[in-house]
Amino acid sequence: VACDGDKIVATGYALEKQARPYLDHETYAYLGFMYTDPEYRGRGINGKIVEALQHWAMNIGLTEIRLHVYEENEPAIKAYEKKGFKRHMIEMRLRTES
Template sequence: MNNISIRTANSNDLETLLEFEQGVVAAERPLDSFLGDGELTYYNIPELITAKNIHFIVAVSDEELVGSGYLRVADSNHYHKNLKHGYIGFIFVKPSFRGKRISNLILESLKNWAKEKELKELRLDVYSNNASAIKSYERFGFTKSLVNMRIDI
């Protein structure tokens, strides 16, 4: 594997992160018939970079951005045992770098930041038909929790 480093995202990364966002959309479009056509925006990337309750990181190989992810400190529902949790999003690895466990490096870095913030729980959303992502998250230690269902009417 190439020498991969993890660092905090910054505004100089914006152009590449916008490309990554469209990569996420392209990967998820076949998994979700409810997604609209054309270019979609999931994230407010400048806010992710600057928000105090978000740790937004990138994976870098030889000065090239090859992956991303963030952890947002979020309030839990009042009936959960942990008052706050870390919500993970925007996990993306460039196709040419997949299979090298870069997502694990990103997840491990986010988990370590969450521990520094004294969080006791991490959550994320993944499409139920995204078998490769589910396998990767389960290998990292995540377990399935709640299933979101919908119907066209």
């Protein structure tokens, strides 16, 4: 977490997960609960959290880091691309009436 005084302004975690058997790595780091308070966005706080989580992943020998981001969240996508992430897959869905 990142704080401004007693206020939590950004969050994130990394979790080691099992990779699919057909991939070239057995486990990877999954980043989740990545959030920055709207008043604090654009200050590089999320980038510092990503860097800390990346260092954790590297220190335990993980060579792959993944996260999910909504396709419409272009500011977040650009922030992650600045940290070296690349767009990888598109998840598609169809909602049907019940």
